[in-house]
Amino acid sequence: MGVQERRERERDQTRARIMDAARELFARHGYDAVSMRKIAEAIEYSPTAIYVHFQDKEALFRELCRADFGRLAGVFNELARVKDPVERIGRIGHDYIRFALEFPNHYRLMFMTPLAPPPDATAMEHKGNPDEDAYAILKLAVTEAIAQKRFRPEYRNAELATQVLWATAHGVASLQITKGNDQWVDWRPIEDRSSAALGAILRGMLADPPTLPKPHKARKAGAK
């Protein structure tokens, strides 16, 4: 019986080696620039060996995404200690954008690459579990804020409010990733754009926004 388990372990190991190599290559060069042959070369297998473990290139990529979503959720979970839900929302937004800019190719794979109507039921079972589902974490904070009547009446649908906040952060992050080096626009520093966008969207949704410019956490003298 131990034999079967050992075989399974070996299989999982190979699978993990493929995923590690693929993750590294995808994150460095982007989806299209990485070929199955190059992934195979990195682990010194033949290209077709990958097909023993993954149905095709897209399935491999999708598997990586699933794992990375968990990582993002991990970042967010460190913010659970922030008691005030509104402040937590702001922090989540900043960390989200930071994650996107720190791993732009990861981010591109996760949120800027269209994957056909993906969902096999197996992936779905993790939905809503805050340990793995970053969306659920944000939604939880929003729900708390709504419960405290911190949002204006027209933004008291938690799902809608969550999606608006997500869209705002995604807009800042993705525009920076695709157009951040474009000379056409005279870009302001990305930190300014993040703070301004998150500050404005929150202020716009809050029932009684602070009258002073948001006490932004860089409390040290002048921001650059």
Next chain:
Amino acid sequence: MGVQERRERERDQTRARIMDAARELFARHGYDAVSMRKIAEAIEYSPTAIYVHFQDKEALFRELCRADFGRLAGVFNELARVKDPVERIGRIGHDYIRFALEFPNHYRLMFMTPLAPPPDATAMEHKGNPDEDAYAILKLAVTEAIAQKRFRPEYRNAELATQVLWATAHGVASLQITKGNDQWVDWRPIEDRSSAALGAILRGMLADPPTLPKPHKARKAGAK
């Protein structure tokens, strides 16, 4: 002398035929799914004929984008008659998102596809011309609003405010395009997300926002 002109005219015609076919195919199937061979087939030329007129696939694509940016600017220019700059900003946002969802593949090419440090000087000379530069149109409205002191003090940098507004609209549009069919999220209707996001971001930036939920203009007999 007339001969040379006729030749040039013929050349331009062929060039236009290539662009028309490519635009149609790209818009329908996306960049990667369309091959030079298929474009050539559509106009009944050999694949290499395209290389007589365009340096490579990316140059062809970039040329199409340039033209489509002008189209977007055209949509925005129809809003010039809206006198109140704040209202105009809101309308621009809605039309921007509508444009994105009506031509999602166009939009993807224009704003969601990274093109290396593109800019030959020739493209740059059109920058800032409101007839062709959609960004400049939005920035103009923002500048007017700032001049009227309609924005809170911390949002009176026109460039920054423009970029925040753009990011918000882009976030709603691009998230819908890439994730709109994703079952993981229980999406609210896209119209609701658009209105809520644009309403909130504007409210958050305005010096004295209206106290009632924004009197949203449901335009004539709904878009689908």
Next chain:
DNA sequence: AATTCTAACTTAACGGTGTTAACTGAGCGC
């Protein structure tokens, strides 16, 4: 009118891609 020249376009090919079908070969159960 015959020749040369130009330039739009074609044919053939190169090296790459994702993916499949058929094969190999080691290690297990019998």
Next chain:
DNA sequence: GCGCTCAGTTAACACCGTTAAGTTAGAATT
């Protein structure tokens, strides 16, 4: 020892973007 299972291989297919070398219609030159 025999056969089976199955991870991994080799070879091939049809496609891709792109280039080098032709072809050829028709204007320009003689």
